[in-house]
Amino acid sequence: MGFYSDVLFPWGMNWVMSGEEFQKQRHAVLQSVSGKILEIGFGSGLNLPHYPQSVKQLVAVDPNAGMGRYTQQQMLKSDIDVECKVLGGESLPMPNESFDTVVSTWTLCSIKNIEQALLEVKRVLKPGGQFIFLEHGLSPDKKVSRWQHRLNGLQKIIGDGCHLNRDMRQLIGDTGFSDMEIENYYFPNAPRFIGYMYRGIAKK
Numbered sequence: 001m002g003f004y005s006d007v008l009f010p011w012g013m014n015w016v017m018s019g020e021e022f023q024k025q026r027h028a029v030l031q032s033v034s035g036k037i038l039e040i041g042f043g044s045g046l047n048l049p050h051y052p053q054s055v056k057q058l059v060a061v062d063p064n065a066g067m068g069r070y071t072q073q074q075m076l077k078s079d080i081d082v083e084c085k086v087l088g089g090e091s092l093p094m095p096n097e098s099f100d101t102v103v104s105t106w107t108l109c110s111i112k113n114i115e116q117a118l119l120e121v122k123r124v125l126k127p128g129g130q131f132i133f134l135e136h137g138l139s140p141d142k143k144v145s146r147w148q149h150r151l152n153g154l155q156k157i158i159g160d161g162c163h164l165n166r167d168m169r170q171l172i173g174d175t176g177f178s179d180m181e182i183e184n185y186y187f188p189n190a191p192r193f194i195g196y197m198y199r200g201i202a203k204k
């Protein structure tokens with residue numbers, strides 16, 4: 001932590017990621033969310049207005065306490081009752097099989113021990129529960145992936161731990177979900193090295 005992580009990054013991230021295209025994509029991916037919900041990497045709470053009206057409460061985790069002032073603003077505007085916890089996804093205090101849905105948007109790129117966090121996601125999901133994700137990561141296009149590897153170190157600094165070159169299909173697939181559907185595309189009007197998207201559902 002430090003001034004950049006606590007203050008500048010939350011401000012910049014909240015500003016950039018509240019853009020119109022982000023909102024459109026948040027809305028689309030969250031429509032199949034139901035039951036008891038956990039969101040990992042809650043950030044500044046930008047998903048809150050996009051949950052279906054049927055969602056009345058959720059549990060949210062994020063290790064960056066500096067997001068707090070922005071999440072408070074979102075929570076004040078929302079009817080959803082949010083139980084916010086300042087902690088990372090690698091070690092969740094929730095019991096096994098306690099959620100119907102786990103949500104992650106643009107978060108898996110930033111989790112230090114991603115494999116451990118995905119195992120935690122699977123552990124807390126009920127049998128048949130779904131992991132809903134919208135992430136950026138490694139492109140299959142060699143010209144793009146070369147730049148993703150080159151720029152990864154810089155991005156980790158600017159993006160407060162964000163990796164450009166994680167193969168989300170492989171990482172989520174290796175976690176042992178029973179079924180997985182992924183759609184890949186480039187985020188409109190974004191540089192390709194940061195805009196290769198993985199949107200999908202993995203079922204336990």
Ligand SMILES: C[S@@+](CC[C@H](N)C(=O)[O-])C[C@H]1O[C@@H](n2cnc3c(N)ncnc32)[C@H](O)[C@@H]1O
Nearest residue numbers: 041042043046064088089105106107110111112
């Ligand atoms: C790019 S932001 C996205 C925030 C939010 N999910 C959104 O869609 O606006 C990445 C988020 O991952 C969070 N993060 C970093 N390390 C994490 C970890 N170990 N477990 C869970 N979240 C983490 C950061 O604090 C940050 O809020």
